[in-house]
Amino acid sequence: MEITILATKREGKGTGASRRLRRASKVPGVVYGAGQDAVSLEFDYKALFLQFRHEAFHASILTLDVEGKKESVLLRDYQMHPVRNTIQHIDFQRVSATEKIHVKVPLHFINQDTAPGVKTGGGIVTHILTEADVSCLAKDLPEFIEIDLGKLELGESIHLSQIKLPKGVEFVQLAHDNDASIASIARPRVAVADEAAPDAAAPAAE
Structure with a gap:
């Protein structure tokens, strides 16, 4: 099952910026690893949550599409709201083809x-x-x-x-x-x- 996640780069950082994103039905996140700089991202909440519910999302190589640039990633961490059970933040790690x-x-x-x-x-x-x-x-x-x-x-x-x-x-x-x-x-x-x-x-x- 191939899963592609759409994201855009996120300019604003900090608690206030993340709160504004969530009010706009967006999820703040980050991608890092493979010797490259970490990049702050934002995701459409509804589209992300539909994919998040699949078992394969949590244990498969995913395709992250950041404004047309695609790379292979793994889900590494996420935070859920303790009451509403909504995704508050999500982390992805870049995957190298030659490293285990x-x-x-x-x-x-x-x-x-x-x-x-x-x-x-x-x-x-x-x-x-x-x-x-x-x-x-x-x-x-x-x-x-x-x-x-x-x-x-x-x-x-x-x-x-x-x-x-x-x-x-x-x-x-x-x-x-x-x-x-x-x-x-x-x-x-x-x-x-x-x-x-x-x-x-x-x-x-x-």
Whole structure:
């Protein structure tokens, strides 16, 4: 999914200028990195928010079009209004074609309902991670990583080391010897509690 973001250069800076932009339905922002100067930008709020809602906006290489000049960028930071949940400020980082990037990529889980631990074991799937930090060149960045739970038994977990990644992509945590769990299947707590509870009816029957 290719996403192009339109922006114009922003002259005014400071809290007052940003407040005036927001009143005019604009979002202040900045683009930086790749050995170039940071550039202050402004975005149309409605157009930006429509793109912001897509998962790919947060974990893909985006095309930033600043008054006709295009460059590849990543979303690096944003601030939301605590009450209205509107975008207050947004930061993008330029991407180099020859340097590896670190990006948090969403995890998509499949075959949860058909996993033996769920289908025959009556277990419940717990998603321990919903995204993972990967390192790769921009051209190799996956939009998401698929996690197949189809063979997971009751009481088992799946770890980062068990996931087959696209060529050129690696988990940052594994590079630091952290083979984190991604998901697990466990018995429901209610069922465990019922099995552990004493049989209160037995004394009454006697």
